[in-house]
Amino acid sequence: MADIPQSFLGLLVTVLYLLTGVSGETLSMFSGEGDDVSLPCNNVVYPNCSSTTWNYNRNGSTGTIQEITLGEIKVDQTERAERLSLGSDCSLHVSDVRAEDVGLYICQQFLTETGPKHGGDAPVHLSVLTISSTTPVTDLKPNVNMTLRCSLLTDTQHGTCRSRFSLSWVPNPGTNAQDTQDSSCDITLTVTLQKKDNNRKWTCTLTEEGNVKISIDFTSTFSDIEEKTTDSDDVISTVPGTSNAVKLPISHIMLFVALTIMATIVTIHTRRNRPPKALPPQAEASGIEIHVLEE
Ligand SMILES: *[C@@H]1O[C@H](CO)[C@@H](O)[C@H](O)[C@H]1NC(C)=O
Ligand SMILES: *[C@@H]1O[C@H](CO)[C@@H](O)[C@H](O)[C@H]1NC(C)=O
Ligand SMILES: *[C@@H]1O[C@H](CO)[C@@H](O)[C@H](O)[C@H]1NC(C)=O
Numbered sequence: 001m002a003d004i005p006q007s008f009l010g011l012l013v014t015v016l017y018l019l020t021g022v023s024g025e026t027l028s029m030f031s032g033e034g035d036d037v038s039l040p041c042n043n044v045v046y047p048n049c050s051s052t053t054w055n056y057n058r059n060g061s062t063g064t065i066q067e068i069t070l071g072e073i074k075v076d077q078t079e080r081a082e083r084l085s086l087g088s089d090c091s092l093h094v095s096d097v098r099a100e101d102v103g104l105y106i107c108q109q110f111l112t113e114t115g116p117k118h119g120g121d122a123p124v125h126l127s128v129l130t131i132s133s134t135t136p137v138t139d140l141k142p143n144v145n146m147t148l149r150c151s152l153l154t155d156t157q158h159g160t161c162r163s164r165f166s167l168s169w170v171p172n173p174g175t176n177a178q179d180t181q182d183s184s185c186d187i188t189l190t191v192t193l194q195k196k197d198n199n200r201k202w203t204c205t206l207t208e209e210g211n212v213k214i215s216i217d218f219t220s221t222f223s224d225i226e227e228k229t230t231d232s233d234d235v236i237s238t239v240p241g242t243s244n245a246v247k248l249p250i251s252h253i254m255l256f257v258a259l260t261i262m263a264t265i266v267t268i269h270t271r272r273n274r275p276p277k278a279l280p281p282q283a284e285a286s287g288i289e290i291h292v293l294e295e
Contacts, residue, residue, distance in 0.1 A: 027124040030206060031097040032216035039092040041107035043122040049090040051111055057104040059155050102128050102153045127154040131204050131218045141222045142195045148218055150204030152185040170205040198222045
């Protein structure tokens with residue numbers, strides 16, 4: 001009989017432990033740049049979210065930004081507020097994730113506006129996977145060496161880069177590629193582009209102990225300057241709907257230019273052949289005769 005209260009007490013302690021969140025369990029969430037992510041709040045009290053507050057500690061900074069206060073979006077930077085919303089389960093939804101979103105998000109519960117915090121914190125770390133070409137995208141074409149960099153941006157205190165996680169290029173990009181690993185959070189790939197690589201997708205994948213977590217793509221699209229010049233043939237303006245007056249065919253323009261040049265030559269020639277009145281003889285030989293004539 002004496003066992004029952006004790007096990008009941010044990011259960012009570014466990015339940016309180018879970019409810020207050022003193023377990024200190026911090027969730028880690030990952031998102032590709034430009035993707036959407038939902039950060040779960042696992043200490044919700046009122047299902048209508050009116051007790052939920054989300055705080056945010058930007059990477060390394062000590063200041064806290066209150067993003068959601070008692071179910072209402074509260075961020076000052078309106079541009080960022082537009083990318084935030086509260087899910088029906090009081091999760092914090094971040095759309096079009098950016099590097100600046102990296103940090104620690106904390107879900108808290110307040111039963112009244114002025115009342116004390118209810119229970120413990122539900123913290124979530126957000127890390128962001130980015131991919132970019134260090135070769136200007138306008139330079140991408142066959143025989144050019146393209147260098148791609150893939151990085152996992154994490155909170156300074158997080159330390160995921162030092163354990164468990166690794167980045168890789170999947171599938172293996174091929175034999176003409178060089179893969180370098182600067183750290184487990186930063187890899188680069190250098191590849192000599194070939195014709196068939198136009199619009200090819202290059203994928204960087206984040207794995208946690210061998211399991212794929214997320215991946216991000218970069219598409220190598222060749223600059224189509226050469227195609228454009230052949231496409232547009234001899235029409236100067238290809239803007240649809242412009243009047244015919246603007247759409248001067250090149251042949252007409254060339255004709256106009258040629259006529260102008262010819263007229264100029266004829267004028268100069270005629271002037272030169274006029275008797276050089278009062279022209280000093282040495283000027284003729286010095287190659288400045290046109291200048292002298294026009295005075
Ligand atoms: C949300 O739910 C709580 C508890 O059920 C209630 O007291 C509160 O009025 C509700 N708030 C809104 C905005 O509906
Ligand atoms: C591209 O990289 C390869 C291998 O490193 C090198 O041999 C080649 O000269 C590079 N080409 C250009 C255009 O830089
Ligand atoms: C976080 O801060 C550290 C140190 O200030 C910096 O090295 C790192 O690049 C930052 N990460 C992001 C994603 O801004």
